[in-house]
Amino acid sequence: MGNGRLTGKHAVITGGGAGIGREAALLFAREGAAVAVADIDAKAAAATAAAIAAAGGKSAHFELQSQTTRLVDTRSKTWANGGLTLSAALFQGTWPGP
Numbered sequence: 007m008g009n010g011r012l013t014g015k016h017a018v019i020t021g022g023g024a025g026i027g028r029e030a031a032l033l034f035a036r037e038g039a040a041v042a043v044a045d046i047d048a049k050a051a052a053a054t055a056a057a058i059a060a061a062g063g064k065s066a067h068f069e070l071q072s073q074t075t076r077l078v079d080t081r082s083k084t085w086a087n088g089g090l091t092l093s094a095a096l097f098q099g100t101w102p103g104p
């Protein structure tokens with residue numbers, strides 16, 4: 007159970023199917039964000055989204071292929087809507103925060 011620190015926020019997380027991205031997706035959802043989980047591994051993205059839903063969170067998932075940037079841009083407009091985007095697939099250790 008989180009503290010609702012991201013309630014009302016939308017997040018797009020690339021690499022959300024495993025590792026840092028998956029943990030970030032679960033954490034963001036626990037804090038109340040609606041999370042779009044993006045990964046080149048569609049099954050892994052679906053599994054993260056299912057884990058969020060099973061915990062009562064709000065999520066969607068989609069597969070990223072070669073047009074990663076364009077897809078993320080498009081989905082971000084729909085989902086993040088000025089919210090949060092975390093590229094865990096190519097994590098550089100920076101995140102602007104909510």
Ligand SMILES: NC(=O)c1ccc[n+]([C@@H]2O[C@H](COP(=O)([O-])OP(=O)(O)OC[C@H]3O[C@@H](n4cnc5c(N)ncnc54)[C@H](O)[C@@H]3O)[C@@H](O)[C@H]2O)c1
Nearest residue numbers: 020021023024025026027045046047050070094095096097
């Ligand atoms: N784990 C660490 O301690 C650590 C430390 C510093 C940096 N990093 C870097 O952070 C990144 C993630 O690390 P991790 O340990 O979470 O890796 P991981 O392998 O556990 O998970 C990476 C996820 O990203 C997905 N992915 C790979 N390329 C993608 C792409 N182009 N678009 C969308 N999804 C993609 C994979 O399918 C996988 O689900 C890596 O670039 C890694 O080098 C990791």
